[in-house]
Each structure stands twice: as structure tokens, then as C-alpha cells.
Amino acid sequence: MPDIQAHVNDFVLKLKRRKIEGSQATARQTAELLRAVVSHQRLPYTNQALALLDAVRDVGEQLIAANPVELAVGNIVRRVLHIIREEDLTSVASAVDGLGLSTNSDDDDNFEHDDHPILSAAAVAATARSTLRAPSLQTLLEGLPESASAPRPSSSGGDSEGKSKSAERKKLKHDVIEAINELIQDIETCHEQISEQAVGLIHQNEVILTLGRSKTVKEFLFAANEKKRSFRVFIAEGAPRYQGHVLAKELVAKGLQTTVITDSAVFAMISRVNMVIVGAHAIMANGGVIAPVGINMVALAAQRHAVPFVVVAGTHKLCPLYPHNPEVLLNDLQCPSDLLDFGEFSDCMDFSTSGGSPLLHVVNPAFDFIPSKLVSLFVTDTGGHSPSYMYRLIADYYSTDDFVVERRIKS
Amino acid sequence: MTMIIKQSKPSVLTHQTRLGDDEIFMAIDPETKELLYYEDKVDLSQRLILLDKMLLVENGAISLHNDKQDCYVDICSLGVLDLFVDNFDYQHLRRHFVKGLLVDDIMGCKIFTHEIQSSYAARVDNFRSYDTISKDIVQRWTYPFVPDVRYLGNGLQIKLDREGIYKAPDVVQSRSAHIDAFTVLGNATTVGDNTKISNSVIGQGCIIGHNVVIEGSYVWDNVTIEDGCKLSHALICDGVHLREGVILEPGVIISFKVEVGQNIVVPTYSKVSLLPQPSKQDSDEELEYADTNTGAIESTSMATVMNTSKLDFTLGTLDAKISGKPELQGSGPGYIWSSSEGGTEEECRQSIAPIPAGKLLELLQSKIYDNNAPDQDMINTPASGELLPDSESTFGDGDDDREYVDFEKEVEATFQRGLTGVEKENVILEINSLRLSCNMEQADCAGALFHSIMKQALVAPYSCKNELYANAIKEIIKWGDLLKHYLTTADEEFEVILKFEDICLGTTRDFSPLFSNILTFLYDKEILSEKAILSWAQEKEGADESDKIFTKQAEQFIKWLREAPEEDEEDDADD
Numbered sequence: 001m002p003d004i005q006a007h008v009n010d011f012v013l014k015l016k017r018r019k020i021e022g023s024q025a026t027a028r029q030t031a032e033l034l035r036a037v038v039s040h041q042r043l044p045y046t047n048q049a050l051a052l053l054d055a056v057r058d059v060g061e062q063l064i065a066a067n068p069v070e071l072a073v074g075n076i077v078r079r080v081l082h083i084i085r086e087e088d089l090t091s092v093a094s095a096v097d098g099l100g101l102s103t104n105s106d107d108d109d110n111f112e113h114d115d116h117p118i119l120s121a122a123a124v125a126a127t128a129r130s131t132l133r134a135p136s137l138q139t140l141l142e143g144l145p146e147s148a149s150a151p152r153p154s155s156s157g158g159d160s161e162g163k164s165k166s167a168e169r170k171k172l173k174h175d176v177i178e179a180i181n182e183l184i185q186d187i188e189t190c191h192e193q194i195s196e197q198a199v200g201l202i203h204q205n206e207v208i209l210t211l212g213r214s215k216t217v218k219e220f221l222f223a224a225n226e227k228k229r230s231f232r233v234f235i236a237e238g239a240p241r242y243q244g245h246v247l248a249k250e251l252v253a254k255g256l257q258t259t260v261i262t263d264s265a266v267f268a269m270i271s272r273v274n275m276v277i278v279g280a281h282a283i284m285a286n287g288g289v290i291a292p293v294g295i296n297m298v299a300l301a302a303q304r305h306a307v308p309f310v311v312v313a314g315t316h317k318l319c320p321l322y323p324h325n326p327e328v329l330l331n332d333l334q335c336p337s338d339l340l341d342f343g344e345f346s347d348c349m350d351f352s353t354s355g356g357s358p359l360l361h362v363v364n365p366a367f368d369f370i371p372s373k374l375v376s377l378f379v380t381d382t383g384g385h386s387p388s389y390m391y392r393l394i395a396d397y398y399s400t401d402d403f404v405v406e407r408r409i410k411s
Numbered sequence: 412m413t414m415i416i417k418q419s420k421p422s423v424l425t426h427q428t429r430l431g432d433d434e435i436f437m438a439i440d441p442e443t444k445e446l447l448y449y450e451d452k453v454d455l456s457q458r459l460i461l462l463d464k465m466l467l468v469e470n471g472a473i474s475l476h477n478d479k480q481d482c483y484v485d486i487c488s489l490g491v492l493d494l495f496v497d498n499f500d501y502q503h504l505r506r507h508f509v510k511g512l513l514v515d516d517i518m519g520c521k522i523f524t525h526e527i528q529s530s531y532a533a534r535v536d537n538f539r540s541y542d543t544i545s546k547d548i549v550q551r552w553t554y555p556f557v558p559d560v561r562y563l564g565n566g567l568q569i570k571l572d573r574e575g576i577y578k579a580p581d582v583v584q585s586r587s588a589h590i591d592a593f594t595v596l597g598n599a600t601t602v603g604d605n606t607k608i609s610n611s612v613i614g615q616g617c618i619i620g621h622n623v624v625i626e627g628s629y630v631w632d633n634v635t636i637e638d639g640c641k642l643s644h645a646l647i648c649d650g651v652h653l654r655e656g657v658i659l660e661p662g663v664i665i666s667f668k669v670e671v672g673q674n675i676v677v678p679t680y681s682k683v684s685l686l687p688q689p690s691k692q693d694s695d696e697e698l699e700y701a702d703t704n705t706g707a708i709e710s711t712s713m714a715t716v717m718n719t720s721k722l723d724f725t726l727g728t729l730d731a732k733i734s735g736k737p738e739l740q741g742s743g744p745g746y747i748w749s750s751s752e753g754g755t756e757e758e759c760r761q762s763i764a765p766i767p768a769g770k771l772l773e774l775l776q777s778k779i780y781d782n783n784a785p786d787q788d789m790i791n792t793p794a795s796g797e798l799l800p801d802s803e804s805t806f807g808d809g810d811d812d813r814e815y816v817d818f819e820k821e822v823e824a825t826f827q828r829g830l831t832g833v834e835k836e837n838v839i840l841e842i843n844s845l846r847l848s849c850n851m852e853q854a855d856c857a858g859a860l861f862h863s864i865m866k867q868a869l870v871a872p873y874s875c876k877n878e879l880y881a882n883a884i885k886e887i888i889k890w891g892d893l894l895k896h897y898l899t900t901a902d903e904e905f906e907v908i909l910k911f912e913d914i915c916l917g918t919t920r921d922f923s924p925l926f927s928n929i930l931t932f933l934y935d936k937e938i939l940s941e942k943a944i945l946s947w948a949q950e951k952e953g954a955d956e957s958d959k960i961f962t963k964q965a966e967q968f969i970k971w972l973r974e975a976p977e978e979d980e981e982d983d984a985d986d
Contacts, residue, residue: 016555016560017555017562018555018560065561065568066561068568329570329571333551333554334551334554335529335551335552335553335554335555336550336551336552336554337528337529337530337531337552341418341528341529342418342419342529342531342552343417343418343419343420343478346419346420346429346480347420347422347423349429349546349547350420350422350429351542351546351765352422352425352427352429352431352539352543352760352765352766353422353765353766353771354765357609357610357627358546358550358610361550361592361593362550364551
């Protein structure tokens with residue numbers, strides 16, 4: 001689709017030039033773009049799901065390659081792929097149920113001269129359904145008779161078939177788009193859902209420590225404040241961007257008692273703190289966290305002084321990859337002019353007089369990796385979880401086939 | 412129009428910016444940020460800028476900067492285009508257009524500046540800036556325009572790997588290869604065993620052999636570098652093939668598709684290309700080259716280098732139109748472009764290679780010397796204080812010696828003219844006028860004239876000091892009157908003696924053994940009086956040993972003078 005390709009190119013360019021800031025914004029825009037891709041995609045008669053999957057995978061690969069540091073893009077792509085698979089299975093399941101169990105037949109003959117997607121997916125549907133639902137005796141027993149009783153498409157009338165087919169085709173797209181809408185909704189409201197749990201976590205007269213400025217943390221603290229919990233906040237400023245200063249202003253505007261400290265003072269002040277609450281850039285499959293730089297230090301300080309370390313993040317930040325995966329770039333070295341003024345130090349970087357080899361290097365990493373053992377609790381929009389549970393959430397949101405988003409080589 | 416500028420301190424030693432240009436002096440109004448004065452070709456030996464005092468009248472305050480880098484990014488209003496339509500002979504944007512606008516009162520156009528702090532902007536216009544800006548990009552000052560972000564949307568994804576090395580996919584690197592941080596390796600490049608690469612950018616598809624050392628170099632695509640090569644601070648373009656053992660000295664530039672044979676050492680700052688150097692010289696010099704078929708003077712160094720490589724090679728025949736020489740370097744042809752205008756001075760300022768340590772030391776020492784020399788007050792600045800944009804100030808020099816040297820040269824030139832048959836009176840007139848214009852004393856004239864005479868003595872060929880003595884005598888006899896004209900007081904004669912000492916010590920050592928003889932002769936000829944000679948000897952009594960060399964030599968004569976003055980006086984008195 002030429003027009004959709006133009007949109008994709010625009011978005012890819014924005015991602016490449018790092019024009020979009022923040023995981024939430026990126027995730028939402030990715031989801032909207034993929035929704036547009038799905039709705040524009042013309043589906044063939046058969047193997048609709050495959051066609052959709054290919055289309056989304058195609059676009060997804062471009063998006064991920066544009067900004068490999070922003071893991072939220074990959075997360076959303078994989079979520080959409082998972083949605084497609086899911087919807088496909090549920091529509092198959094409902095079709096199977098709808099048509100009823102008519103006859104047992106010789107599987108081979110019937111299977112061969114039909115091009116109905118339902119039949120080929122039936123076997124898949126049966127096995128897949130058992131993974132969608134929690135495995136229980138019921139589903140296990142259900143699995144067997146289902147596959148045996150394959151409906152015969154030729155027995156049904158042609159018109160009703162055609163109608164059902166087109167209905168299914170439209171239904172699949174429709175369902176997928178609905179599900180993506182839900183996803184977008186989730187992304188946009190993740191802050192509210194997380195904030196609802198604030199009251200349970202923050203108690204009276206507590207001292208909270210945070211670093212930098214996370215929108216999720218901000219909403220979290222505001223929610224607790226609304227419920228009339230009285231607490232104080234220590235904010236580590238978060239060099240080199242010093243976003244902690246901005247957060248301090250916002251908290252004071254809401255009437256919260258705030259103390260601003262430098263990042264290097266965290267170890268000195270940690271003993272006065274009851275709980276540490278921070279945001280994250282991404283959560284890996286093993287429960288490790290990629291967070292703004294400096295938070296690893298805070299986590300170590302918290303562990304040293306036995307202070308609970310809570311990470312708040314929406315589920316769009318949950319990444320199905322493990323940190324040892326070479327595809328995952330754990331860090332992003334950004335512009336050194338945040339640290340040092342170029343003009344002041346330009347004489348240290350005069351290569352003509354210093355022998356050609358630069359003596360002054362300025363490095364500005366954007367992220368830190370926090371191992372899962374340092375994290376006490378994850379607060380997501382689906383509730384609070386321990387780090388060892390995060391891998392289970394992955395199965396809910398992602399399919400294993402999608403972990404590697406690659407264009408399938410068409411033979 | 413608004414000019415974008417960025418703070419970037421120039422080097423104190425070399426007075427050039429990071430990007431190889433000369434320091435730029437700007438006067439900016441601190442409130443409105445208007446550009447009031449712009450000068451990029453300051454004569455640094457003068458250490459003088461002239462500002463129109465009307466600037467201070469119009470603007471409340473001016474801040475002068477020499478630490479700003481011109482980014483050559485200008486945001487123009489539509490009126491700028493109209494100006495260009497009217498004046499289509501602006502050749503240089505800054506020197507002609509900007510300076511013209513600044514001085515021009517009629518049009519009333521204003522130029523403003525905008526200083527960028529955390530953004531980065533620069534222009535590549537010579538090899539030094541290519542090197543500096545490449546290093547800035549690799550150090551991520553230009554984020555997000557960095558090698559591992561596909562900002563322009565093309566090319567393969569380069570990853571910033573561990574240890575700070577940028578690696579494209581499909582790089583094959585040997586385990587024993589040692590690659591330093593801040594190096595970029597392009598797609599499908601192979602690096603051999605024990606190779607060391609540091610601070611360099613390697614392009615796509617390169618094949619780098621074993622035991623190669625690459626330092627601070629830029630290697631473009633599809634280059635083959637065989638085993639044992641050493642590259643430092645070189646630029647190698649696409650498709651080049653360097654055979655085994657080639658050594659490239661700092662600052663070498665090898666153009667597209669050149670093949671360099673085995674074990675060749677390419678000298679510093681040379682440019683090697685398959686195409687001949689575009690000739691900027693006039694026909695006389697071309698004919699010169701056409702005559703010397705073998706071993707032209709510039710490339711003797713190259714020839715000797717070639718000989719040491721123990722390879723057979725033949726010098727190609729010289730075409731009259733070509734100013735470089737085609738050399739077969741082992742296996743491929745190529746031209747070595749000689750460094751043309753400016754010589755090695757310009758080369759090392761604007762080359763990829765850093766300025767060599769020896770030169771830096773030299774600059775440092777000359778700087779210390781300059782600081783020690785007394786600073787003269789600017790008594791000779793033009794009184795009106797006009798804006799002289801393009802003039803080089805010849806007044807108010809801080810350095811007195813230089814003026815004298817100039818004067819001396821002028822006197823010598825006049826003397827030379829005198830030799831060709833100009834009347835002595837005219838020569839005297841000329842020297843007098845020179846004296847007035849350069850604000851010199853009579854003594855200086857005498858000294859300079861004496862210097863010229865002595866130099867003249869050297870011109871005639873001589874094989875031993877006797878002959879030199881004879882020559883000197885001849886010259887002194889010839890020009891004695893002229894000299895006497897200026898030697899009216901003992902002070903001037905004193906000056907001449909000192910000058911003679913200088914000559915013997917400095918420029919022409921051949922005269923030193925003849926010092927006392929010539930002194931005697933000068934006395935006999937009554938050019939120098941005994942009073943002067945005696946006071947000179949007196950003066951030298953208290954001096955160091957090294958200064959006393961000539962007094963020692965002339966001791967005999969001085970003694971005789973002391974002992975026998977009465978005789979002369981008596982003689983004179985008698986007469």
C-alpha cells in the first residue's frame with residue numbers, strides 16, 4: 001500500500017532521528033501505525049492470518065531497526081503479532097463451534113480438496129486453545145474429540161459458506177483492530193491503573209526516594225497524595241539532565257514536602273528513606289530493569305540498607321527478550337554536550353597540537369541495568385508482581401514465534 | 412542576516428582554530444548580538460587590530476572575541492539575495508560580502524550572530540577540519556548524527572560494540588588484532604592477525620592484512636592493505652592497494668585506485684594520485700622542468716627513497732605540461748603532487764597529521780622570545796583611527812630590530828643600484844631619504860652602508876683570506892668617501908665598529924681573522940678615528956670573554972694606538 005508506506009517511512013524517520021521522546025509516546029504511536037497497517041492490508045481468501053502476520057512483521061522489522069534502543073517499539077510489534085495470532089485462533093474456535101460437529105470423516109480426503117482456512121487451522125486451534133487457557137483436565141480431554149470431529153465444509157451450502165468466509169475474513173481484521181484499540185487504550189491509561197495501587201503501597205509518614213523524573217512515579221505520588229497520605233519525597237536530581245528539578249517543582253505545586261539531593265548523595269541519605277520508587281525504561285524477561293542512569297546506584301544503596309526498591313512501569317515496557325540477547329542494546333551513549341560545554345573544552349580537543357590522539361573523551365550513557373535480585377516489587381497496570389513472576393506475564397502477552405521479528409524468506 | 416557561531420578556542424601556540432583556519436576576530440554587541448567587526452586574516456606578527464571608534468559611539472558596549480568559530484551557516488533574509496544580484500563579484504563570502512556589508516553605511520544592513528551551545532555545526536574545507544570533525548562525530552558530539560544511528564536512512568546498522576568500537580555487520584576480526592576505542596569498522600571488512608588499529612575510520616569491504624599498524628587514519632571503501640604496512644595520520648581513498656611493507660608517513664593522502672608497491676616509504680605531507688597535478692604555474696617553469704629529465708630537484712628525496720627500496724623502477728619521461736613526475740611505484744603508476752604555494756608551513760597547518768612536536772617546540776620558543784622582547788608603545792598608529800580593513804599596519808611595530816633589518820635591506824638595495832653607475836650624490840640622497848622615512852639615525856645609515864660594502868667585498872670570488880683582504884681593501888677604497896660622509900662623529904664610528912663585529916660574528920665569518928687588519932686599514936684611511944677605536948676598546952674592557960675576541964685580535968693595534976697618539980698629534984701639530 002503506497003500511502004501506508006509513506007506513513008511508515010515518516011514514522012521510521014522520526015524514530016531514526018530520535019524525535020519521539022519516551023516509551024509511552026513511542027508505544028502509542030507504534031500501535032496506531034500498526035493499526036493503520038492492519039486496516040489497510042488487503043487480505044487474501046485464505047491464510048488471512050499469515051498475510052496479516054507478514055505485513056505486520058515487515059513493518060515491524062523496519063521500526064525496530066530504526067531505533068533499536070527503544071525497546072517499546074519491539075514490544076508493541078510483538079504484542080500486535082500476538083494479537084493477530086490470538087484473534088485468529090479465537091475466530092477459528094468460534095467458527096468450529098458455530099458450524100457444529102457434524103460428521104466424523106476420513107480426514108485425509110476432506111482435508112485435501114478444501115481450501116477452507118478453518119480446517120487447516122482446526123488442528124492448530126485445538127492444540128493452541130489448550131495453551132491459551134490454563135492447562136486443566138477439562139481442556140486436555142476436550143482436545144481429543146475436537147480434532148476427531150472435523151466438520152465437512154462441502155456438506156454445508158455454498159452461499160452460507162461464502163458468507164461465513166467473508167464474514168470471518170472481515171471479522172478477523174475487525175477483531176484485530178479492536179484488540180489493537182484495546183492495547184492503545186491500555187497504554188494510555190496505564191498510569192491510572194498503576195496509580196490505583198499507590199494507596200496500598202505508601203503508608204502514613206513515609207519517606208520516599210526517587211531519581212530523575214518518571215511520569216509514572218509522578219502520577220503514583222499524586223494519587224497517594226490525593227488519598228491524604230502524608231509522606232515526604234527525596235528526589236535525586238538525575239544528572240546530566242537534571243529532570244529531578246522539574247519533578248521537585250511539580251510535587252511542591254501539589255503541596256508535597258520535597259528534598260532535592262545530588263545523585264552522589266544517595267548513599268548518604270538512604271538511611272533516612274523508607275522506600276525507593278523509580279520508573280523504568282524497559283523490563284526484561286528475567287526481571288532485570290533498564291532504567292535511567294544512576295538508578296543502579298540507588299538500587300545498590302537500597303539493598304545495602306534494606307530499603308524496599310519498587311519499580312513502576314506499564315506493561316508496554318515489558319520486553320520478552322533476555323538481557324544477554326545480542327540484539328538488546330543495553331545502553332545508549334548520548335551527546336556529551338549535556339555534560340561539558342564544548343566551547344570551554346575545545347582546547348583540550350585540539351587534535352593538531354595534542355599529537356593526533358584525542359586525550360579527552362566524554363561519555364554520556366543514558367541507561368543503567370539493574371539485576372532482578374535488587375528489585376523488591378514491580379507495580380504494573382495488571383497489579384503488583386515479584387521479579388521472579390515477570391516471565392509468566394510474557395506468555396500472556398507474547399508468542400514465542402515472535403521473539404525474533406524477521407521477515408520470513410518467501411520461497 | 413544571522414551568522415551561526417560556536418565557541419571554540421584557538422590554539423595559543425599556532426594561532427589557528429581546531430579546524431585549521433586562522434583565528435577569527437569578531438566584535439559583537441553583547442545586547443543585540445549584532446556583528447560589528449569581522450577579521451579572518453589577521454597579520455599575527457603585528458598583533459594589532461584597528462577598530463573604528465564610531466563603533467563605540469553607536470553601540471554602548473562591544474565585546475571582542477577571538478574564540479568563536481564561524482560555522483558558515485547563515486540565515487538570510489530575502490534582501491541578501493538582492494544584494495548578490497547587484498554585486499555579483501563577491502568571491503569570498505566572508506572577506507568580501509560580510510566585510511563589505513560591515514563597512515558599508517549606505518545600505519544599512521545589519522548582520523547578527525547567534526551562538527549555539529549544545530548543538531554542533533562546522534564546515535569541512537580542508538584536511539585538518541575533515542580530521543577534527545570526523546573525530547567529533549566518532550566521539551558523539553553530533554548525536555544523533557553518529558555512526559551507529561542511521562540518521563540519513565541508508566547503509567547498514569553499525570553497532571557500538573563493547574570497548575567503544577563501532578562495528579558494522581560482517582566484520583571479520585582476528586582474535587589477536589588489537590582495536591582501540593573510537594574506531595569505526597565498515598561492513599564486510601576483514602582485519603588480520605596482530606594488527607593494531609587506533610583512532611581510525613575504516614570503510615566497507617576493506618581487507619587489512621597481518622601486522623598492520625593503522626593510527627589516526629581514514630581508510631575509505633574497498634581498500635586492500637597487505638601485511639606489515641604502517642599508516643599514521645593518512646587518508647586513503649577508495650580502491651587503493653597498498654602492498655606489503657608500505658610505510659605512509661604522517662599527512663599522506665592517497666587518491667583513488669592508486670597502487671603502491673612493496674616496501675615503499677611515502678614521505679610526509681605528500682599527495683599521490685593517478686591524475687597529474689593541475690598546473691598553476693606559468694610556462695617558464697614548465698620549460699624548466701622539461702629540460703631536467705632526470706632527478707628534478709624536488710624529487711631527489713623521493714628518488715633516494717626509491718633507491719633504498721631495492722626495486723627496479725623507471726622514471727617516466729617528462730611531459731612539458733606536467734608539473735609533477737610520474738613515478739612507477741613498484742607496480743602501479745602515480746604522480747606525487749609537490750606541495751605548491753606556502754610550502755611545508757601550510758601543509759602542516761592544514762594536514763590530517765598533528766603538528767609535529769619539533770615545530771610546536773619551535774613555536775613555543777618563539778613565543779617566549781616574543782614575550783621577553785620589550786613591547787613598544789603604539790606611538791606610530793595612524794592618528795585618525797580610521798577603519799583600515801585590508802591594510803597591513805607598517806607603523807607602530809613592537810619590534811625594533813625588524814625595522815632595522817628592513818632599513819638595512821633598503822640601503823643595500825640602494826647601494827647595489829649605486830654600483831651600477833649611479834652618481835654618488837644620488838646615492839647619498841637616496842640613503843638620506845630612506846633614513847628620514849624609516850626614522851633612523853645617521854649611525855644606522857653608516858652601519859648599514861658599511862654592511863653593504865663588506866657584502867660587496869664578498870661578492871667577488873676569493874680563495875683565501877689574503878684575497879678576501881685584497882677585495883675588502885678595494886671596496887673600502889672605492890666607497891670610502893661615501894662612508895665618510897656619514898661618519899661625522901665618533902658615535903657613528905663606534906657604531907660602525909660594532910657593526911663590523913656583528914658581521915664577523917654573524918653573517919660572514921670569513922672576516923673574523925681579518926678584523927684587526929681591516930680595522931688598521933680603516934684607521935689609515937682616516938675613516939675611523941682613534942678616539943672611536945679607543946672608546947670601543949674601553950667599552951669592551953668590562954665585557955664577557957666572548958665579546959672580547961676581536962679586541963684581543965686587535966690588541967696589538969690598540970696598544971700601538973694608545974702608545975703612539977702623541978706622535979700623531981705631534982705630527983698633526985707639526986703640520
